[in-house]
Amino acid sequence: MTRDEITAGLAEILEEVAGVNPDDVAEGKSFTDDLDVDSLSMVEVVVAAEEKFGVKIPDNEVQNLKTVGDAVSYIEAQS
Amino acid sequence: MAHTDVVVTGLGATTPLGGDVASTWDAMLSGRSGVSALTQEWAEQLPVRIAAQLAVDPTGLLDRVKLRRLDRSEAIAIIAAQQAWADAGLADSGLDPDRLGVSVGSGIGGALTLLSQDDILEASGPRRVSPHTIPMLMPNGPAAWVGLELGARAGVHSVASACATGAEAIALGMDMIRAGRADVVVAGGTEAVIHSLPIAGFSSMRAMSTRNDEPERASRPWDKGRDGFVLGEGAGVLVLERADHATARGARVYARLAGAGITSDGYDIVQPHPEGAGAIRAIAKAIADADVAKRDIVHVNAHATSTPVGDLAEIKALHQALGDHPVLTATKSMSGHLLGAAGALESIATILAIRDGVVPPTINLDDPDDGLDLDVAANKARHMEIPAALNNSFGFGGHNVALVFTRA
Numbered sequence: 001m002t003r004d005e006i007t008a009g010l011a012e013i014l015e016e017v018a019g020v021n022p023d024d025v026a027e028g029k030s031f032t033d034d035l036d037v038d039s040l041s042m043v044e045v046v047v048a049a050e051e052k053f054g055v056k057i058p059d060n061e062v063q064n065l066k067t068v069g070d071a072v073s074y075i076e077a078q079s
Numbered sequence: 080m081a082h083t084d085v086v087v088t089g090l091g092a093t094t095p096l097g098g099d100v101a102s103t104w105d106a107m108l109s110g111r112s113g114v115s116a117l118t119q120e121w122a123e124q125l126p127v128r129i130a131a132q133l134a135v136d137p138t139g140l141l142d143r144v145k146l147r148r149l150d151r152s153e154a155i156a157i158i159a160a161q162q163a164w165a166d167a168g169l170a171d172s173g174l175d176p177d178r179l180g181v182s183v184g185s186g187i188g189g190a191l192t193l194l195s196q197d198d199i200l201e202a203s204g205p206r207r208v209s210p211h212t213i214p215m216l217m218p219n220g221p222a223a224w225v226g227l228e229l230g231a232r233a234g235v236h237s238v239a240s241a242c243a244t245g246a247e248a249i250a251l252g253m254d255m256i257r258a259g260r261a262d263v264v265v266a267g268g269t270e271a272v273i274h275s276l277p278i279a280g281f282s283s284m285r286a287m288s289t290r291n292d293e294p295e296r297a298s299r300p301w302d303k304g305r306d307g308f309v310l311g312e313g314a315g316v317l318v319l320e321r322a323d324h325a326t327a328r329g330a331r332v333y334a335r336l337a338g339a340g341i342t343s344d345g346y347d348i349v350q351p352h353p354e355g356a357g358a359i360r361a362i363a364k365a366i367a368d369a370d371v372a373k374r375d376i377v378h379v380n381a382h383a384t385s386t387p388v389g390d391l392a393e394i395k396a397l398h399q400a401l402g403d404h405p406v407l408t409a410t411k412s413m414s415g416h417l418l419g420a421a422g423a424l425e426s427i428a429t430i431l432a433i434r435d436g437v438v439p440p441t442i443n444l445d446d447p448d449d450g451l452d453l454d455v456a457a458n459k460a461r462h463m464e465i466p467a468a469l470n471n472s473f474g475f476g477g478h479n480v481a482l483v484f485t486r487a
Contacts, residue, residue: 041210
């Protein structure tokens with residue numbers, strides 16, 4: 001899966017869970033500061049991403065995923 | 080003792096009879112039933128397969144992402160509160176949020192969320208349980224959400240007294256204003272538990288009507304053929320306001336909330352006292368608190384749920400505490416029993432009866448019980464002057480709440 005494909009997959013999840021406009025989702029964007037994803041929604045994003053990409057994202061890893069790019073890199077490395 | 084005057088300046092509701100107050104009231108006056116067959120798959124095996132479901136589903140009325148975080152009882156509480164808020168003209172009034180309170184209760188709480196998340200837990204494991212589960216099922220959830228929507232900062236309260244919840248929440252709202260803790264209180268009740276487990280539970284108590292082949296005729300308070308209540312869902316919200324506050328901003332006033340009486344039976348966890356002793360004391364307290372003459376209370380919106388025992392106990396209580404002159408109605412014959420929202424919806428009906436000078440009908444009263452020796456607006460609305468009216472609500476646990484409303 002390419003980074004663009006992972007980003008597009010995350011955008012789908014973010015739209016479904018938190019109502020984020022997919023056009024706003026880019027690697028440089030911060031989940032909390034730019035996309036306005038709160039902590040409970042972030043939990044939903046993580047669980048949905050695990051399912052979609054077939055990866056495990058432990059809770060202690062989630063705090064390091066500040067931006068969409070961080071998440072894409074983590075998923076790319078795991079899959 | 081003279082109290083601070085409290086008036087009603089806004090109404091909101093979403094019910095089995097309509098998506099707002101106007102459509103609900105029209106349906107009541109025309110004697111329409113909101114009860115229908117449950118055609119969902121989960122209802123197939125239930126002994127009770129009828130209910131009064133919302134006329135307008137809340138799903139299309141709120142933002143999709145927001146709805147993911149709301150139990151159905153919370154969503155409809157928000158919808159009713161938004162209507163009441165707009166109706167009261169408070170949207171851009173500059174009301175100090177520190178003087179705005181909320182008192183909204185639910186009889187059962189977020190049971191639909193509890194059940195659906197338990198399904199997910201069983202099927203997919205704990206990690207898949209929604210992080211929104213707790214705020215969706217907590218009993219203070221509807222009050223908290225209404226408070227959040229309106230920015231209320233004078234205190235958000237969630238009464239729970241089963242089927243007396245809506246009325247008790249309104250009484251508490253009145254107390255908050257009388258005690259000087261708020262100028263405006265958004266008060267009412269909400270309930271959305273039409274699902275297999277709540278129905279099975281009530282059904283096992285033999286409390287529900289099993290007239291599955293005649294849904295619209297199933298809720299029949301005081302009729303000899305009554306065989307239990309019909310579960311309904313919905314929310315009702317009133318804007319209560321200190322009278323001089325309402326006057327100062329030129330608000331339209333529906334009615335005055337003149338007094339309330341709250342008692343507990345201390346008798347049985349579910350059976351009402353057979354002589355209605357707790358109800359008698361509640362009605363007497365409400366009349367005394369309101370400081371109105373009994374003869375002026377010419378209309379009663381009764382609790383009357385269509386159960387064999389409860390309907391007649393209330394009649395005895397009314398005889399003793401009020402007299403034999405009032406014209407009664409049981410709007411649950413049309414709306415079904417909204418449990419924690421019942422007292423709020425019926426307060427709205429009582430207020431509109433006073434405003435419009437008309438008692439909505441009790442439908443399905445074809446063969447009155449021999450114990451019914453008070454005048455009921457049976458099967459069609461009755462036009463009459465109503466200077467003051469009483470609304471009764473009783474709940475499992477022995478809760479009795481009576482509210483007196485008077486003409487503005």
